[in-house]
Amino acid sequence: MTVAGVIAEPLTREFENIFREHYDLVHGTAYGVTGRREDAEDVVQTVFLRLLRRELPPDFHRNPKAYLYRAAVNQSLNIIRSRRRRPTTAIEHLEISAATGTADQAEAIHRNLYEAIGELKPKHAEILILRYVHDYSDADIAKLLGTSRGTIAVSLYRSRAQLKKLLRASLGEHL
Numbered sequence: 001m002t003v004a005g006v007i008a009e010p011l012t013r014e015f016e017n018i019f020r021e022h023y024d025l026v027h028g029t030a031y032g033v034t035g036r037r038e039d040a041e042d043v044v045q046t047v048f049l050r051l052l053r054r055e056l057p058p059d060f061h062r063n064p065k066a067y068l069y070r071a072a073v074n075q076s077l078n079i080i081r082s083r084r085r086r087p088t089t090a091i092e093h094l095e096i097s098a099a100t101g102t103a104d105q106a107e108a109i110h111r112n113l114y115e116a117i118g119e120l121k122p123k124h125a126e127i128l129i130l131r132y133v134h135d136y137s138d139a140d141i142a143k144l145l146g147t148s149r150g151t152i153a154v155s156l157y158r159s160r161a162q163l164k165k166l167l168r169a170s171l172g173e174h175l
Helices: 003-034 037-054 064-085 090-098 101-119 122-132 138-145 149-174
Strands: none
Touching: 003 037, 003 064, 003 101, 003 122, 037 064, 064 101, 064 122, 064 138, 101 122, 101 149, 122 138, 122 149, 138 149
């Protein structure tokens, strides 16, 4: 056994433990932001591969849950932004057209919601997702992000107002 093998083995075990412990958080966050299982799997893969390639950052051990949550939100927002830049393929257009009227409306609302979340600042999207996807209280969010409950409450209020404004603008275009 080589010296590199001796060093790599504990790191591999540590990484596996981190992956097992935080997979659900990263996947659930990504799914909550993107609304698609495929995208959520891509986010999980990207976040953990980057972590493995770069080694663990110094601040990681202080609060791994917060670090991975932020990484999942940021990567999910990147996917939403890249989706907007990518034109819809003919197959996607046919799949959307094949849906019923109410399913079309629901799909349009969900698509607009995810796009609107993608337009928010990452910190605001992060707080909204913690609150409404993961059902964290203001106090829980404040503890996770290392800030005050009041700051979270104000941020949630402003983020919801901005999200409503973005949704009204995008849904108005499709109504």
